[in-house]
Amino acid sequence: MSLKHAILVLLDKKPGSGYDLAQRFGGGIGNFWNATHQQVYQELKKLSADKLVEFEVHTQAERPDKKVYQITSAGRTTLKAWLKQPIKLARINSTLLVKIYAAHLADPVELDKELAQHIANHEQKLLEFAEMERLYFSADAATRRKQRMPYLTLRSGIRYEWTWIEWMKEVKQLLADDALPEKPMMELLAAAAKIKP
Template identity: 40%
Template sequence: MSLKHSLLVLLAEQSSTGYELSQKYKEAIGFFWKASHQQIYKQLKELTADGWVTFEEQSQQGKPDKKKYQVTDSGFQELQRWLSSEIKPAKANDALLVMLYGGKHVEHQVLLQEIERHKGLHEKNLKKLEAIQGLYLSLSKAQQKEYRLPYLTLKRGLSSEKAWLQWAEEVIEELSDAAQ
């Protein structure tokens, strides 16, 4: 997947300024695809050059004009083409797994500390996802139907975080036993 396509997904839902798009990205897609503010703006320039998005300039008092981006017909066709294509399974580049794999070269306590630190991060992320799930479940049935596909991505995130935390407990138990 390219960042361009993830931006097309968001812009197909609602036209946005670069700043608004960056915020939406963090709140929605940012849970499973990372992009910096700078990357988003760079991609918006490329999407415009490709003819997949266009923008309207909006004047602001005492500030530079802002650009409100929207998907063009050719951009929507590209989005449909991409959404209909085969996607390769993702492979994780996980430095923590490399650290654990080579962990025989350090004290187990070093590994335990790092696993515990990551565990805290995953617990925090799980709470965020559970809060979003609570918002979704509080919607009417009609509203839930409108957001059912994003909810399915949320469920994947919830499942992933829970599985990671279960795995971390196994690692902690194993490393604690091995240290004795």
């Protein structure tokens, strides 16, 4: 039920049309909250009915008219109230893990191919994140300070992709070798953590 709040967050940062918001869900915030354009339009209608956002129609000569939405003060109040409430645990639904769980029923060659594809996809994503991070660090101190919360979410994305890739590579290798992991994951992670600081 937080599509509503994600939209309010975006509109709080900057007003925009449904189309604009849909674009923004395709990048940046889209890395941790996804929404399609239909969802956005439907939600904007509801938010508008609840007076949490309002819009003005901008007539454009060379483009279709657009409705530029902005958050209302009631919307900002709702948003702040939401931020106060503790969130309930997200439910995790990972199709890939279900597949791995049932891998004994699958064709090993095809599974290997699929893992390779996933690894490639996530490496691509990681590369994009790395570039975004490079950009962040090349900005001046004031910009970095202003952008720090979005940057922290980027760090989460980088960690996530990195971990996920490591795991998929491990699984791919173990399946190819028909081997079992030698050491407990907890030991490996604890050892790595000791070296780091």
